[in-house]
Amino acid sequence: MTIDTELGLMTEQLSVFLMQATLPSGDYMKICCIGAGYVGGPTMAMIAHKCSDIQVHVVDINQTRIDAWNSDHLPVYEPGLQEIVEQNRGKNLHFTTEVDEQIRTSDMIFISVNTPTKQYGVGKGRAADLKFVELCARRIAEVAEGHKVIVEKSTLPVRTAETVKRILANASHEATFDVLSNPEFLAEGTAMEDLDSPDRVLIGGESDKAIQMLVDVYAHWVPKERILTTNLWSSELSKLAANAVLAQRISSINAISALCEATQADVDEVAHAIGQDSRIGPKFLKASVGFGGSCFQKDILNMVYLCEFYGLKEVAEYWEQVILMNDHQKQRFARNMVRTMFNTVSGKRIAILGFAFKKDTNDTRESAAIYVCRDLLTEQANLAIYDPKVPESQIRADLEYVFKQENGELAERDRKLIEENVIICNSALEAADQAHGVGIMTEWDEFKDISPAELYEKVFKPAFLFDGRNIMDHKAYIEQGFEVYAIGKGLLNS
Ligand code: UDX
Numbered sequence: 397m398t399i400d401t402e403l404g405l406m407t408e409q410l411s412v413f414l415m416q417a418t419l420p421s422g423d424y425m426k427i428c429c430i431g432a433g434y435v436g437g438p439t440m441a442m443i444a445h446k447c448s449d450i451q452v453h454v455v456d457i458n459q460t461r462i463d464a465w466n467s468d469h470l471p472v473y474e475p476g477l478q479e480i481v482e483q484n485r486g487k488n489l490h491f492t493t494e495v496d497e498q499i500r501t502s503d504m505i506f507i508s509v510n511t512p513t514k515q516y517g518v519g520k521g522r523a524a525d526l527k528f529v530e531l532c533a534r535r536i537a538e539v540a541e542g543h544k545v546i547v548e549k550s551t552l553p554v555r556t557a558e559t560v561k562r563i564l565a566n567a568s569h570e571a572t573f574d575v576l577s578n579p580e581f582l583a584e585g586t587a588m589e590d591l592d593s594p595d596r597v598l599i600g601g602e603s604d605k606a607i608q609m610l611v612d613v614y615a616h617w618v619p620k621e622r623i624l625t626t627n628l629w630s631s632e633l634s635k636l637a638a639n640a641v642l643a644q645r646i647s648s649i650n651a652i653s654a655l656c657e658a659t660q661a662d663v664d665e666v667a668h669a670i671g672q673d674s675r676i677g678p679k680f681l682k683a684s685v686g687f688g689g690s691c692f693q694k695d696i697l698n699m700v701y702l703c704e705f706y707g708l709k710e711v712a713e714y715w716e717q718v719i720l721m722n723d724h725q726k727q728r729f730a731r732n733m734v735r736t737m738f739n740t741v742s743g744k745r746i747a748i749l750g751f752a753f754k755k756d757t758n759d760t761r762e763s764a765a766i767y768v769c770r771d772l773l774t775e776q777a778n779l780a781i782y783d784p785k786v787p788e789s790q791i792r793a794d795l796e797y798v799f800k801q802e803n804g805e806l807a808e809r810d811r812k813l814i815e816e817n818v819i820i821c822n823s824a825l826e827a828a829d830q831a832h833g834v835g836i837m838t839e840w841d842e843f844k845d846i847s848p849a850e851l852y853e854k855v856f857k858p859a860f861l862f863d864g865r866n867i868m869d870h871k872a873y874i875e876q877g878f879e880v881y882a883i884g885k886g887l888l889n890s
């Protein structure tokens with residue numbers, strides 16, 4: 397053993413000793429996380445990994461999901477997650493469906509269940525559906541004993557803690573509670589890095605003692621200056637505000653991309669120039685066919701609903717514009733494809749490269765590709781779709797979903813439209829075979845390696861390339877004979 401390892405071990409033992417000195421009960425602290433999903437699973441795996449003195453139990457009502465967490469095929473793919481779960485599972489990281497037992501015996505309970513956009517009743521399409529959070533709170537109220545710290549991990553509308561507190565106030569066994577808000581900022585594909593080295597950890601609450609308990613958990617590996625403590629409502633709102641501001645940056649650069657195309661400016665050059673201003677910074681300024689993902693749209697809609705609820709009409713309209721701009725960008729891209737291909741794509745094969753909402757994930761939630769495909773199908777195009785990670789069943793399910801009507805039904809006409817005009821391919825070149833145009837929807841690295849000559853061989857002439865991510869070597873494609881339309885650059889040959 398080297399001196400470094402020995403010193404490392406001694407420091408770890410010392411920190412375990414110091415931690416145990418502040419423990420609320422028993423020999424070690426016990427955490428329960430309700431919800432073994434995309435957020436709960438990775439977050440708890442990291443806490444267990446970094447805190448050998450804490451026992452972490454992740455519970456879920458979904459037996460299949462729990463079985464998957466206990467198998468070699470985890471239900472969530474994130475680089476680095478499998479290794480961390482394998483190292484800690486069965487030691488201080490456990491996955492189980494014994495929800496009540498774990499609620500009863502834990503010191504701290506994270507609520508990490510899904511909060512989708514409401515699909516019915518008041519606030520339909522905008523407000524977050526809190527039924528799963530409420531069910532969790534009711535379960536805790538029913539079975540908890542003694543004192544518990546409840547941590548809201550799911551993204552929630554501001555003042556949800558109020559609801560949770562009111563439900564908990566009626567606990568069956570005279571249990572007492574402190575409620576904290578601890579929103580998650582992890583992004584898909586980099587979740588483990590984001591958890592390992594977060595820009596900040598945010599903890600909102602009313603009780604200093606409860607806040608300190610959670611600070612102590614994160615202090616195992618996060619520098620103190622990055623752990624921010626606020627009041628409950630600031631913490632809840634900060635999560636929505638962070639996603640709204642990030643999405644707003646993308647809508648801003650996408651709005652500028654349209655102006656660039658009209659004025660023959662180049663959006664990448666403009667983004668670079670403005671990003672050099674240290675007050676603006678270079679990140680999140682990549683123009684695209686539109687942002688997707690499970691959070692941005694949902695959280696903004698949630699914020700819009702909240703503004704309307706508080707009578708802040710102008711504020712609601714301001715944030716809604718970020719979504720409208722995103723919708724416009726997707727429509728603009730599809731319209732440009734149609735216009736460039738002589739105003740009609742009817743009966744023409746178009747290769748759609750990429751279907752995931754960003755690279756390195758198989759997640760398609762709110763992916764721009766879904767909407768571009770819908771618009772092209774409406775124009776009677778034949779689509780040949782290829783994505784390296786998204787399975788055919790998911791692509792078909794997404795297209796059927798986007799065509800569903802107000803009443804949630806898929807019209808027979810639309811079902812046939814999809815069935816007869818969409819094929820799913822196994823490679824980019826297969827999709828491009830005899831296509832009139834090729835559209836890049838997701839910035840997968842492998843698309844950059846496509847040979848312009850091989851692609852040119854495959855497609856009908858004139859050959860059109862539509863780059864919705866600005867990742868291709870446009871010069872090489874033009875030299876090969878393609879007509880290239882790039883987002884924020886326009887038709888490059890003209
Ligand atoms: C986002 C937030 O980044 C994260 O902090 C929050 O917890 C969850 O929501 P995620 O949805 O995983 O994470 O992906 P992100 O990398 O933020 O990208 C969102 C969308 O914006 C993607 O469709 C991406 O392609 C697009 N995007 C991102 C751009 O179009 N341009 C950019 O410059 C950056």
Ligand code: ADP
Pocket residue numbers: 430431432433434435436455456457458461495508509510511528531532550
């Ligand atoms: P997120 O992306 O927020 O993590 P997911 O949908 O991936 O959301 O995961 C949420 C998980 O929460 C699901 O596995 C679901 O079964 C679980 N869940 C929802 N309600 C409850 C509940 N009352 N008790 C236990 N687990 C729940």
